[in-house]
Amino acid sequence: MKALMWKELRENRMKMIIGCVLLSVIGVAVSIAYRFFEGGIPGIGQIPPEYVDLIKKLLPDFSNVNAYLYSQWFSKNLQQVGAILAVVLLSGAVAGERELHTAIFLFSRPVSRGMILASKVIVLFGGLVLAVLVSTGGAVLGSAIIGKAPQPGFVLTATLHSVVALLAFASLATLLSVLVPDRVKAMLFSGGILIVLSVAGQFKPLHWLNPLVLFGSPVLIERPVPQLVPIVVGVVLSGCMLWTSYRMLQRQEF
Amino acid sequence: MNAIEMIGVSKSYGQVRALEDMCLTVPTGSIFGLMGPNGAGKTTSIKLMLGLMEPTAGSLTVLGAVPSGDGMALRRRIGFVPEDFSLYPHMTGLEILEFNARLYGCSVDENVRRLQTVFELPLARKIATYSKGMRKLLGLYIALSTEPELLILDEPTEGLDPMVRSHFLGVLADETARRNLTVFFSSHILSEVEKICDTVAFMRHGHTVLQDSVESVKERYRVYTVRFGAGHSSRDVKNIAIQRERALGQDAWDVEVLADQEQARTAFADAGGTVLNVQSLPFDEIFLRFVEA
Numbered sequence A: 001m002k003a004l005m006w007k008e009l010r011e012n013r014m015k016m017i018i019g020c021v022l023l024s025v026i027g028v029a030v031s032i033a034y035r036f037f038e039g040g041i042p043g044i045g046q047i048p049p050e051y052v053d054l055i056k057k058l059l060p061d062f063s064n065v066n067a068y069l070y071s072q073w074f075s076k077n078l079q080q081v082g083a084i085l086a087v088v089l090l091s092g093a094v095a096g097e098r099e100l101h102t103a104i105f106l107f108s109r110p111v112s113r114g115m116i117l118a119s120k121v122i123v124l125f126g127g128l129v130l131a132v133l134v135s136t137g138g139a140v141l142g143s144a145i146i147g148k149a150p151q152p153g154f155v156l157t158a159t160l161h162s163v164v165a166l167l168a169f170a171s172l173a174t175l176l177s178v179l180v181p182d183r184v185k186a187m188l189f190s191g192g193i194l195i196v197l198s199v200a201g202q203f204k205p206l207h208w209l210n211p212l213v214l215f216g217s218p219v220l221i222e223r224p225v226p227q228l229v230p231i232v233v234g235v236v237l238s239g240c241m242l243w244t245s246y247r248m249l250q251r252q253e254f
Numbered sequence B: 001m002n003a004i005e006m007i008g009v010s011k012s013y014g015q016v017r018a019l020e021d022m023c024l025t026v027p028t029g030s031i032f033g034l035m036g037p038n039g040a041g042k043t044t045s046i047k048l049m050l051g052l053m054e055p056t057a058g059s060l061t062v063l064g065a066v067p068s069g070d071g072m073a074l075r076r077r078i079g080f081v082p083e084d085f086s087l088y089p090h091m092t093g094l095e096i097l098e099f100n101a102r103l104y105g106c107s108v109d110e111n112v113r114r115l116q117t118v119f120e121l122p123l124a125r126k127i128a129t130y131s132k133g134m135r136k137l138l139g140l141y142i143a144l145s146t147e148p149e150l151l152i153l154d155e156p157t158e159g160l161d162p163m164v165r166s167h168f169l170g171v172l173a174d175e176t177a178r179r180n181l182t183v184f185f186s187s188h189i190l191s192e193v194e195k196i197c198d199t200v201a202f203m204r205h206g207h208t209v210l211q212d213s214v215e216s217v218k219e220r221y222r223v224y225t226v227r228f229g230a231g232h233s234s235r236d237v238k239n240i241a242i243q244r245e246r247a248l249g250q251d252a253w254d255v256e257v258l259a260d261q262e263q264a265r266t267a268f269a270d271a272g273g274t275v276l277n278v279q280s281l282p283f284d285e286i287f288l289r290f291v292e293a
Helices: A001-033 A049-058 A065-099 A103-107 A111-147 A152-179 A183-200 A205-209 A211-213 A228-251 B040-048 B065-077 B095-101 B112-120 B132-145 B162-178 B191-195 B214-220 B263-268 B283-292
Strands: B003-012 B016-027 B031-035 B057-062 B079-080 B150-154 B181-188 B199-203 B207-213 B221-228 B241-246 B252-258 B274-278
Touching: A001 A111, A001 B095, A001 B191, A049 A228, A065 A103, A065 A111, A065 A152, A065 A183, A065 A211, A065 B079, A103 A111, A111 A152, A111 A228, A152 A183, A152 A211, A152 A228, A183 A211, A205 A211, A205 B207, A205 B252, A211 A228, A211 B283, B003 B040, B016 B040, B016 B181, B016 B199, B016 B207, B031 B040, B031 B191, B040 B057, B040 B150, B040 B181, B057 B065, B079 B132, B095 B132, B112 B132, B132 B150, B132 B162, B162 B191, B181 B191, B191 B283, B199 B214, B199 B283, B207 B214, B207 B283, B214 B221, B214 B283, B221 B263, B241 B283, B263 B274
Parallel strands: B031 B181, B031 B199, B079 B150, B150 B181
Antiparallel strands: B003 B016, B003 B057, B199 B207, B221 B252, B221 B274, B241 B252
């Protein structure tokens, strides 16, 4: 198992490092940019007064740094870049072995398919979680630099929701990586499914389909306690998709 | 004891039958060559032996174990060089040997160091910089490095130039002689099978049409020119299977059979025939007779 994990780490280290650095830079930049929004939206005075109230209703209250970080970091940049990183990292997990013709070598060694999949999932999920933690740390650091540190309880809760949601996205990419023998196709399918569900979920009757609800609702800003429903749904969904990936991999012939 | 036993094994991919009632026996300690044209079912047979897929019907045992049930434990005793495979290009030769050894639960030991004097590969270099021939040699190196009981090679010399092929086969023959190793070798390069294998099986359309020792095949397959008496023909020949026949004139035939010469002569005599001439055929011609039949 250790040997397999070492191999995965070596193979994916550049993707993980780039993802981690990119997310961290965005995290720091977004939090430092709060300086420009703290006093209100720049240039709002030039907007006709009849629209100002409407805009203020639509936008979060940026006088609260938690609200700013929730809207600009957790439910925007981390959500989008994190989802891309999850899909990019996991889509190649099994599909990459097939595409590069290394699958026959790996699967003919005396290791079980469960161990092979588990080593990939542990390392790649670990890399994703590390990227979320480091970049969110960067966002908190950026806020501290400008003297506007967010509430720790809020940061921890929102991070927990982000991790659960991104691991669910990563589990979907893992499943497609097992089903589709091509890295790019697996990536496009998993990204496509997430986009279609997110768009469909914008319509009220289909709101339950929206995978972005796994990131938690804005209630977190005022009440930073874990929201059970998205967490349980995220964990159960991830578990089901990983179990299905394992079963499908067991049944596949190489 | 036999290293591999396949009895009535079939394997289907949907509507396509890759193997049909395949029977094969590989004696322990032999160098066994499985020969057949592309699509005959050689690679499917090998994947079944490794437990990478399950047979649709029939019984298969490898080193006394059932691959579909004991696949993991069985693969620990097998060295395998696949036909179309790549090794991780970001690893060096030594790293892939270490990685493989750890998957087999052993370490890079004296055996690996001894093999390096045989293979002489640049193990410090990344695999991405290796030529095709070097990769194939590394594949054999990896397979031998874990001291397997059975070595399975799926068309290992395909696409190699004659020098590398000769080196590959030389190393294989030497290493096989050094230890009690059974080698299962699939190929459609007849000259190398004839050179290094002691037993062969010919495959066609998913099943074996012949299994025998190379020497026996070459010794027993003969073209007999036979003159039949009035009212007799090759149809009257009993007890020997005729592979091919060709009329030379009104009463003379060239008849090709795989049988002991004494048995063939008796069969022709019993059918009212007189053997005028006996010819042998080169090994590749014999192979073609079976797979084209």
